Amino acid sequence: MTDDLLGRHRAVLPDWLALYYDRPLEITHGEGRHVWDAQGNRYLDFFGGILTTMTAHALPEVTKAVTEQAGRIVHSSTLYLNRPMVDLAERVAKLSGIPDARVFFTTSGTEANDTALLLATAYRRSNTVLAMRNSYHGRSFSAVGVTGNRGWSPTSLSPLQTLYVHGGVRTRGPFANLDDYDFVAACVDDLKDLLGHSRPPAALIAEPIQGVGGFTSPPDGLYAAFREVLHERGVLWISDEVQTGWGRTGEHFWGWQAHARSGPPDMLTFAKGIGNGMSIGGVVARSEIMNCLDSHSISTFGGTQITMAAGLANLNYLLEHDLQGNARRVGGLLIERLRAAAAHVPAVREVRGRGLMIGIELTRPGTDEADPAAASAVLEAAREGGLLIGKGGGHDTSALRIAPPLSLNVAEAEEGAAILEDALRSIQ
Known part of the structure; x- marks a missing residue:
């Protein structure tokens, strides 16, 4: 420079x-x-x-797809049928593991998490949200409000009441000296205690591996254990896969799969890698959650044709080349x-x-x-x-x-x- x-x-x-x-x-x-x-x-x-x-x-395959789509049409908004958006949504819904999945495309991970929080709070009629200490979920007003990393949370003001849970950092904090089994048990006990002192939350939002937090993670199975406690109370689980999705962890296609004994999350959010540099984010949710909003909405730039063409080409390359x-x-x-x-x-x-x-x-x-x-x-x-x-x-x-x-x-x-x-x- x-x-x-x-x-x-x-x-x-x-x-x-x-x-x-x-x-x-x-x-x-x-x-x-x-x-x-x-x-x-x-x-x-x-x-x-x-x-x-x-x-x-x-990547030549993505460059070709973007160039060809740009020669046809770049953008029309979600007010019109959009074949590349439907094509990519079908692929993502199937890959997500969430039954009867619906997909909503955004332009970033921040916007994806913001949308997931909107859906969860509307579905559950609660503005209380559980989040992990040391977490990061984006730059919007609501996403900052559930970010548990002080260095990336510029204001304490928020439309949400956020309660922070132990467990995202294995080697620090009050349970760091425990073995994995006892660490998970202690975090679950802490969660149960927290729930006993709060109004019923809408959801837990958690990164399977904390990105901005320094690539920290809990023992495998922690979020499955959390899910069992939350499911009994109707609390949703949102897996923030903005950094862990699409096979980056090697062992799994999604980060939540390291915690899979209780099945997939109720929602997952994605962004970053799927566009290979193009602005794509999104939310996958069960249909009754995605469809719970009782007002009209659109996304001007979410799912625009040129980004969807890039995402499809990129996803195809990822899967075909393992x-x-x-x-x-x-x-x-x-x-x-x-x-x-x-x-x-x-x-x-x-x-x-x-x-x-x-x-x-x-x-x-x-x-x-x-x-x-x-x-x-x-x-x-x-x-x-x-x-x-x-x-x-x-x-x-x-x-x-x-x-x-x-x-x-x-x-x-x-x-x-x-x-x-x-x-x-x-x-x-």
Whole structure:
């Protein structure tokens, strides 16, 4: 990025619009798992536009679909029949696992979660919502109101009464010292106690793996155990799959499937990866929930033809090339390689994750204190080495976030791991 562009950015855009790096980067083009900046430097991309470039940069199949659709019609709104929207909705409904599913398309994950909260509160006639501590669900007024991560919640005002539940972070908090079985039992007991002191909630909204929170997750089965308690009381379960969907975790197509003994959620939300850079989000819900609204509604840009064409082409490529399996295989190799490298770096508290969704938590050596300066230093050093990664965490954690396109190959995984190892060693 030139100094002129940075100055123009600062002069006209909000101060709170975050930029990575001391010298912010202008990305001009990409191909496969690589991007280039305005100075011609090439980078291996391990963050994919915040998990949005799911398959590959400039994927020919998606580019072709977008170009052909743009030559026909780009947009008409939901007031008219839309074949690409119906085609994609049918595919998503079937893949969701939710019986008698209905799909509503939005333009972002924030809008998807906002819609899910609207549906849940209308269906249940309650504005009380359960959410997880350290969670993040978007930037809208209602989504901020259920975000349990202080660093991403700019106001305490909200149309919702939100109650926060333990369990999203396995290795911190009051139950961290318990084994998995007792951890789940303690979180369930806490949930039951919370429900005994509150008005009946509309829903629990939860990320199977917390994204902005630093790729943290509970033991498998926690949300199934929660679901059993909630189902007895008629409380809905919304699985926020904006970052975990479409096979990124390798083991499952959806994050909720790691907690599947009680069946699918009542609703799931999605976005990011399905569009491979195009603006697509959405909600899948059982028909009686989706159809509970008693007023008219439309979506001007949700489900527009050009984004639906991109989503269909991208989803076809994902399934035909078994990118979920690739995420499991290559992601497994990458996480083990990073754990081996991190074993020699005292600042690394934990390497965690599934598939191609990996977090590296950094602390001040010998303590559990977060070290955001170290996270920023590793981010800078990785960039200098030719690798782009992300960062996240709650107010008491600092984590690096690694989420490459799901077509990452073994050689690229090894290359990225080597750069990351050097970057981690540079902070010692």
